[in-house]
Amino acid sequence: MCGIVGLLVKNPALRDRLGALMVPMLTGMTERGPDSAGLAVYTTPVSDRQHKLSLYSGKHALDWSELLGRISKEFAQQHEISVHGNHAVLTTAADADQVIAWLKRNVAALAVLSVGQSIDLYKDVGAPADIARRYRFAELRGTHLVGHTRMATESAVTPAHAHPFTAGRDFCLVHNGSLSNPHLVRKHLEPLGIEFETDNDTEAACRFFEWRLREGDDLEKAVERGFSQLDGFYTFLMGTDTELLIVRDAFACKPAVVAETDDYVAIASEFRSLAHLPDIGHATLFEPKPEEIYSWRI
């Protein structure tokens, strides 16, 4: 069991309140996912020449300003860093792949959670409310969010196994359910040069969809291919820099409910995570039908 939540604000006036609206949604799913939580927020994109990297140092106390100094020495371009304890967002004008390769070689304790021009990503083990406080989720601003509370059933409880999973640029996915063929999917993807970071089933789905995006599919087409390639139970919620998408498998065992108003689209595993939202009494409520793709653009 897990909880998923998503929020896309259509009314630009709500962008400053994105995190504040989301926190009760996330904590409302604590019973469905008490062991870990995470969230991807899509903000105003950085310039074309820049990328943002969400970095996580886990239990290691990292001297972030010292790290910034080392990066600046290595790469001549401009860099900025915004720190929340063991988490930081590095904005860099250097080549993102080169920066990531350098970080992997030189800072063993560091995990790169996401890369892109809009996405910031936070995930950790612990109760959702604690994680929301730890990373100040209530202060997050942006256009849309993808969040998850985890109750692990098929792989370990670690920060790396927490959702959202990311692959490529500005793409993330959260999952309620369990896949029965993640190893087969992985076996197809690894010979293509696609590297995995965990043994988690959701990572296989995330990397499958991102591979299809790179091959030229749009997200809807990629998800359609998933119907025949991904076996198991799922409600998937995905984010790109411009889109929020939800899909449930053919048996729709894993719940989801959508609330839509003129101002926002909110998605959660259960209505109890939506009940606090403004004007919810006038929202259009529905449950996504099996194997139907629902997406919204900012």
Next chain:
Amino acid sequence: MANLKPVPSAREFDLSRDSLRQLNLYLHQRAVAEGISQVSVQNPDGAHSIACGLDAELDVQIHGHVGYYVAGMNQLASVTIHGNAGPGAAENMMSGRVHVKGFASTAAGASAHGGLLVIDGDASLRCGISLKGADIVVGGSVGSFSAFMAQAGRIVICGDAEDALGDSLYEAVIYVRGNVRSLGADARFEPMTDTDRAAVKGLLAAAGRSEDPAQFKRVASAKSLYHWHADANQEY
């Protein structure tokens, strides 16, 4: 001299203030003793197991959307949800009546033995799965695998049905007015008799609906799965 002070017969709970446990404890242990016959619930906000396991002739009115298992295992009580219901509404109901004014999520009326479940809107997948004797009236449409392995009882569907309606049916009977995307294994359409039309008429009336019973089709078991066929090679 008679006590002229009016005795209250109704009680209100507000789940933004009162706990779910307080509400259910009251419904189970105190309402009848206090002479209360009507209980209203405000701000259910998707909570699970509201009015579960009731065993008295209470009238419970829930104003808002509810989560999993509302009115599960109900006996005798009448529970009305002025909103949508989460998975497993009225699952394992024994008697009484549960009325969902909005839509119901998956497995509404699962394994219900008796009583009447009315859903004014749509019901999601697996409505009436393993039904054991209750009646279900759905004003809208039902999702795939509805009435899967239903053993006894009746399901009236005023809208459409998605895939595999009535898969592996036993003695339960389905009456459907709209389109059926596909029937499940061993389910078949059968001619409507006067008895069927009277049954549909009665169930629609009980649900407060006005569809014409003549528009419904009967789906029941072809009974080819009743007995083990050694030669079937598991190809059903």
